[in-house]
Amino acid sequence: MVKEIERAGIPVVHICTVVPISLTVGANRIVPAVAIPHPLGNPALEPKDEKALRRKLVEKCLKALTIEVEGQTVFED
Amino acid sequence: MSKKRVVHYINQFFAGIGGEEKADIKPEVREEVVGPGMAFSTSLKEEAEIVATIICGDSYFNENVEEAKAEIMEMVKKYQPDLFIAGPAFNAGRYGVACGTIAKAVQDELGIDVITGMYTENPGADMYKKSVYIIETGNSAAAMRKAVPDMTKFALKLLKGEEIGAPEEDKYMSRGIRRNYFAEEQGSKRAVNMLIKKLKGEEYITEYPMPDFDRVEANAAVKDITKAKIALVTSGGTVPKGNPDKIESSSASKYGKYDISNFTDLTEADHETAHGGYDPVYANQDSDRVLPVDVLRDLEKEGAIGELHNYFYTTVGNGTSVASSKAFAAEFAKELIADGVQAVILTST
Incomplete structure (x- = not known):
């Protein structure tokens, strides 16, 4: 899906836990997520902290969208 | 002749431990035949035996690749197998990636022959088909009955040190390796024959398939x-x-x-x-x-x-x-x- 959205002309960031799969699929902007069953959350945290963690990840995605990339780029910290 | 030693890798589901709720279990080893190992064990007959089965949760493996890999390598090393079999994973993505990753590590770092099996669309296939022998299977566990004989046949070839044939012949995914051989007809004749078939709209098999790179360039970044x-x-x-x-x-x-x-x-x-x-x-x-x-x-x-x-x-x-x-x-x-x-x-x- 990520490739078809890119092909259509819309910049897309893929946030997922298993980065090697995303690289194989062909995503260009990749942000590593927390865990497979909760990519943008962590049930072990207090709700407030969990939301802060999610916000950090979403902000990282937004930032990735504003950066020009050549080839596949994984946005670590 | 003594039996060859095989170590088998499977996930939590095929070990009968549980489904997704158990996908986070850490690697464990059992000195017995478990799950699909039964079918392998039967078809390997007198030639080889599964001396240990390593089980790991698919999510644990994929979320902790380095740790999981290290733990499993230690387990494999202990049994000094002649062959390492992973899966088959069919179309289970995380399982396929785990099978490919661990098989490659065992092959490259321990110098042990490895095989795994999966469906052609499994992400693990694209990631590892060039590095390890991946037997092509159906897309669900319903294809186990065909996958086991295909994988066993290949396993026995490896164990006996027999030459591995072309991908179509031995049912593994092409590793992109070219090998010289003497053809019956010379190249120009084969090329013309192929061209004639193409012009007639008949089926023909290319001798050198072009790699299929379906990459899409990144779009320009968002300005504001x-x-x-x-x-x-x-x-x-x-x-x-x-x-x-x-x-x-x-x-x-x-x-x-x-x-x-x-x-x-x-x-x-x-x-x-x-x-x-x-x-x-x-x-x-x-x-x-x-x-x-x-x-x-x-x-x-x-x-x-x-x-x-x-x-x-x-x-x-x-x-x-x-x-x-x-x-x-x-x-x-x-x-x-x-x-x-x-x-x-x-x-x-």
Whole structure:
């Protein structure tokens, strides 16, 4: 899906836990997520902290969208 | 002659430990034949025996690749096998990646022969088919009956040190290796024959298939994110409570488009996941963990983004074919463009 959205002309960031799969699929902007069953959350945290963690990840995605990339780029910290 | 030694790697599901709720178990070793090992053991007969089975949860492996790999390597080393068999993983993505990763490590670092088996669309296949022998299997465990004999036949060849034939012959995925051989006819004649067949519209087999690189260049970055309209897309199966369009829990045949204009936060009462390929407990408690609507609403209010698109698009990325996923996205991407969406955040579980 990520490739078809890119092909259509819309910049897309893929946030997922298993980065090697995303690289194989062909995503260009990749942000590593927390865990497979909760990519943008962590049930072990207090709700407030969990939301802060999610916000950090979403902000990282937004930032990735504003950066020009050549080839596949994984946005670590 | 003494029997050759085989170590078998399987996931928590095939070990009968449990489904997704047990996908986070750490590697363990059992000095016995477990699950699909029974079928291998029977067909390997007098030639070889499975001396140990290593079991690891698919999520644990994929979320802790380095640790899992190190632990499993230690286990394999201890048994000094002649052959390492992983899977088969069929179309289970995380399982396929685990099988490929560990098989490659055992082969490269311990110098032990390895094989695994999976469906051609398994992401593990593209990642590892050039490095290790992957026997092509059907897309579900229903194909076990065919996968085991194919894999056993290949395993025995490796154990006996017999020469491995061409991919079609020995049913493994092409590793892109060319080997010289003497053909019956010279190249010019073969080329002309092929051309004639092509002109007649008949089937012909190329002697050198071109690699299939389907890459899409990255689009230009968003100039001003504070004015951009952003849409959420997910393969994590987030749907309104009750799954109104009945998106299948695996091998999805459709995608959903749902209105979130009235939501600032997704809760247990209104959203859930239809995905059958991961433990749904956390996503069902709070769908923002998969589709971060709450945070994007905050950012929208603060002016950090222009706006969050009123609709999100969703499907279940669990055994869903590449062809279907492509078709879904090609279709809804047109709508996204028509709606003036300037960037997409796609989340995957």
